[in-house]
Amino acid sequence: MADNTKPWRIVAVRRLSKPQLDTLSEIADVSYFEDITTTNRADFMSALATAHGLIGGKLELTEAMLAEAPLLQVVATISVGYDHLPLEALSQRGILVCNTPDVLTETTADTAFALIMATQRRLVELSNMVREGHWSAHISSAHFGTDVHGKTLGIVGAGRIGAAIAKRGALGFSMPILYTAGTSKPALEQELGAQRRSLEALLSEADIVCLSVPYNDDTHHLINAAALAGMKPTAALVNIARGKVVDEDALIQALRRGQLRAAGLDVFSQEPLQADSPLTAMHNVVVTPHIGSATHETRDAMAQLAVDNLVQALAGKGPRTPVNERHWRRTNNTQEG
Incomplete structure (x- = not known):
């Protein structure tokens, strides 16, 4: 009452x-x-x-x-x-x-970097190999991952969270930082040596691309087939923004064709992610259930x-x-x- x-x-x-x-x-x-x-x-x-x-x-x-x-x-x-x-x-x-x-900036940046580490070092794939009893000898180059330190990190959307991710990369892992933003970020450039790029240039240069833009009409499928084709085949894509910033079908095809080495995804076009999504069966994809701020x-x-x-x-x-x-x-x- x-x-x-x-x-x-x-x-x-x-x-x-x-x-x-x-x-x-x-x-x-x-x-x-x-x-x-x-x-x-x-x-x-x-x-x-x-x-x-x-x-x-x-x-x-x-x-x-x-x-x-x-x-x-x-x-x-x-x-x-x-x-x-x-x-x-x-x-x-x-x-x-x-x-x-603000209150979730650092935690979400932690999540992004966890996905970066997991995709580069193949942590989930290799952990599952051990759990499933397939570790029977010294690992070979077929199981090697890729270094994080020194790699070029591209931040698409250098707002609060994007800047926090960039700091982790630059200060913790000596990563050159590229970013896209509507306006330049002098503080980020001065502190981290970050360089502003167009989206196309960033995608072509970065070893790891991390998405941290808000979702709106302008960012719907911002990462589409053409954008993915412009990335290095050795690059990884990390998405902590919104699922629909990425054309998920185009991403699946790019991964299947080897246009992209790996992806770390915390967000999806449809949530919860369907169990039969092709993404769940790809060894080079790390998927988490939208845990960006989940502490x-x-x-x-x-x-x-x-x-x-x-x-x-x-x-x-x-x-x-x-x-x-x-x-x-x-x-x-x-x-x-």
């Missing part, structure tokens, strides 16, 4: 700890859903119909759902990306969207940031990491608190 003494109603979905839920409960009547299924979807929609705030991970929100949520003021997604949300429709309605950048510490920090954003926004104050604050302030005539 709703507590009429509290001014707000919040719907929370996934990833929130008890202390975080307690924080929300101090200011609002909270409806918490560990997951949204066919069994509880009607209950979720009923709660959303009277909600002022929505918070959670992997939020599924459509324009049709918005039409049934007339009181909604703030959506706090526990993620950096917000391509799963109808941002334009939310902005038109004056609904604030907040995300959780206890980072996920808790992301959730806490989302909680802080939601609480501050409902109080009429400026949240820490808004996405479309201008639309929200204009519609609600909200002043900085």
